[in-house]
Amino acid sequence: MESKVFRIALAGNPNCGKTTIFNRLTGTRQHVGNYPGVTVERKTGSCRINDFRVEIVDLPGIYSLSSSSPEEKVAFQELLKGDIDLILNIIDAGNAQRNMYLTTQLTELDIPMLLAFNMIDDAEKQGLVFDFQKLEGFFGSPIVPTVGSTGTGLEELRRKIYEIGRDPSPQRPVKPKYGPKTDEAIRALTAGIEALNLPETKRIPARYFAIKVLEDDPEICLRPEFAAFCSEAAEWRKQISARNGMNSRTLMADFRYGVIAGACREAITISNDRRRQLSDVIDKYVTNRFLGVPIFLLMMYLVFQFTFAVGQYPMDWLEAFFGWLGRTVNEVWPVGQAEFLQRLLVEGIIGGVGGVLVFLPNILLLFLSIAILEGTGYMARAAFIMDGFMHKFGLHGKSFIPMLLGFGCSVPAVMATRTIDNESDRKTTIMVVPFMSCGARLPIYAMLIPAFFPEKFQALTMWIIYLIGIVVALGCALLLKSTIFKGEGEVFVMELPPYRWPTLRSILILMWEKTSMYLHKAGTLILLASILLFVINTFPEKKSFSVDYPAEIAKVEHSVASEEEKAGELSRLNAEQKGELLEYSIAGRIGKGLEVVMKPLGFDWKVSSALIGAFAAKELFVAQLGILYSVEDAESEESTLQSALQKNYTPLQGFCIMLFCLLTVPCIATMAVVRREANSWKFMFAQIALYTVIAYVVTLVVFQAGSVLDIGTKPFLPPVRETAIVRQAMPDGGMR
Structure with a gap:
């Protein structure tokens, strides 16, 4: 294991604290760039956990593994490379039900997964109580509660990463079921894709691509190797729609939300009535239609x-x-x-x-x-x-x-x-x-x-x-x-x-x-x-001037005027000569x-x-x-x-x-x-x-x-105190 780099993909919704966890794990050992062809930022970092050399890819914040935005497309492509050893799914514990829709899609990749319920302190302030053992059973992945801003739970997170890395056959996530007819369609499409023996299916299960074809995902369906299955998938979609009264994509989304709702109902409870949160109070004024802009x-x-x-x-x-x-x-x-x-x-x-x-x-x-x-x-x-x-x-x-x-x-x-x-x-x-x-x-x-x-x-x-x-x-x-x-x-x-x-x-x-x-x-x-x-x-340097400045300077220096008057006159002559040089x-x-x-x-x-x-x-x-x-x-x-x-x-x-x-x-x-x-x-x-x-x-x-x-034509500030500057004449008539 010492010679192998253990690669982790950091995935999660926007604003779940993913970047904070990434910074905590990698510190200053980060590299920031852009994915080719898009402006979506690509962040990678490295760290050592005991004898492991770990590389972490911070995926863009996404809500799903579809391809409806540049962020989702690049996250999708990064995960399909097949060189990810572990998905570290960061979940905002206070909004777990919404965040876990992405989790249900990540399980289909059949890559070992570790869930970090981040900002657990905020969730507890809302009165939420978690039974993490039950949640781990629903998703087939270990869970670590964390507070990225303070570092709470980070040591446990590192320990879990090390354990998964050392396990020769780590636990795989539990995949959701989508109903008899949909599961039948998935099995049929999976068998056909497996028969092609594509390089992609050596890294990612054929079942995953079957689901994407059934959902008519444009990123997958536009690939030539899957074109042959599009008509078959369309026929399955008709049957599913006829049987369930809705299209397959909506049906599968409903089943995912059903899994999440059931898990949350069993494993997340509220210890007391939710009191109105500070965010709601502030937003009453900050997002007000009249007060917001001012x-x-x-x-x-x-x-x-x-x-x-x-x-x-x-x-x-x-x-x-x-x-x-x-x-x-x-x-x-x-x-x-x-x-x-x-x-x-x-x-x-x-x-x-x-x-x-x-x-x-x-x-x-x-x-x-x-x-x-x-x-x-x-x-x-x-x-x-x-x-x-x-x-x-x-x-x-x-x-x-x-x-x-x-x-x-x-x-x-x-x-x-x-x-x-x-x-x-x-x-x-x-x-x-x-x-x-x-x-x-x-x-x-x-x-x-x-x-x-x-x-x-x-x-x-x-x-x-x-x-x-x-x-x-x-x-x-x-x-x-x-x-x-x-x-x-x-x-x-x-x-x-x-x-x-x-x-x-x-x-x-x-x-x-x-x-x-x-x-x-x-x-x-x-x-x-x-x-x-x-x-x-x-350049070009001016050789002749409108005034013989060395002579004028000599006159001033040998005059009987006060030192203050001499300094002012010398400053004026220097400025004039500089002006002529610059104009030329x-x-x-x-x-x-x-x-x-x-x-x-x-x-x-x-x-x-x-x-x-x-x-x-x-x-x-x-x-x-x-x-x-x-x-x-x-x-x-x-x-x-x-x-x-x-x-x-x-x-x-x-x-x-x-x-x-x-x-x-x-x-x-x-x-x-x-x-x-x-x-x-x-x-x-x-x-x-x-x-x-x-x-x-x-x-x-x-x-x-x-x-x-006559606005602003006169100084608003008191004049700057003049400082006398005496310069020496040079043999060529210039100034030093």
């Missing part, structure tokens, strides 16, 4: 308030660290040697990548908040609330899930639309999902909002930006569903799990996944792009060309040039501005990118920059996925045109209206 908006506001209030401190520490790092490199670098590399390191890499990493605390706190809301069960309520609300705008109920994912990243959000069967609903959702403010835009907001808005209005400003994205998405969806993508929507069924405290382990794992993704992006794409941006901000560069010329078009929106050439890099990745907008403003204040201990922006732009301009970045074309990776998912270049270019027009028109209206009404 409460959801309030929750989002509190999330943003938490993100800014707590995130400001570590963000300041990181900003101070990268400022110190840049100054230290300048101090230790030998004077006059490899000056281009020095500037590339300080201004390009530290200024660009460091400018993006500064906002990592805000991103972590945002995902921490969302993870907590998901873990408590609130986000399922949010989906339920928004489902009814979104139908008013022509969107399918399932569209909320991709839109919710869009707050993290537009790429998986667009891919997640594969779960929407209706083509017009799917294309509408793909078109509007990128309006959701993704995590890549968060560094832009985290940079601009504290620079222009008082602390008490920062969360409100961010809330408004996110709300604008939602409103524009819903407005576009209504327009598209009324014109181009007309069609009836479908019913969306969603389970509301009971409220519970999320586990610290699951939150930390989620935060680590998001952090590693962000750091990987900063260390690869953003690093390379920052180097490229530095190059186009540096490739980036400056691109920005100057765009400024003609972007000036009505309140954007100068620097902002315009930064928007070009944002098409590759939104974070590069921050990196470009970090590079553009890095030289002027590089030696200051108090000057930051935010203070530089505050000196150069108004709050109205800052808000319009965020608005344009929210509504404009998403990153190039998103557009590539849109083309692939829609299978149309025309669709992709139509989306680019739509986003460009909407971003330009909305930002134009806001800026011009604000200018006319």
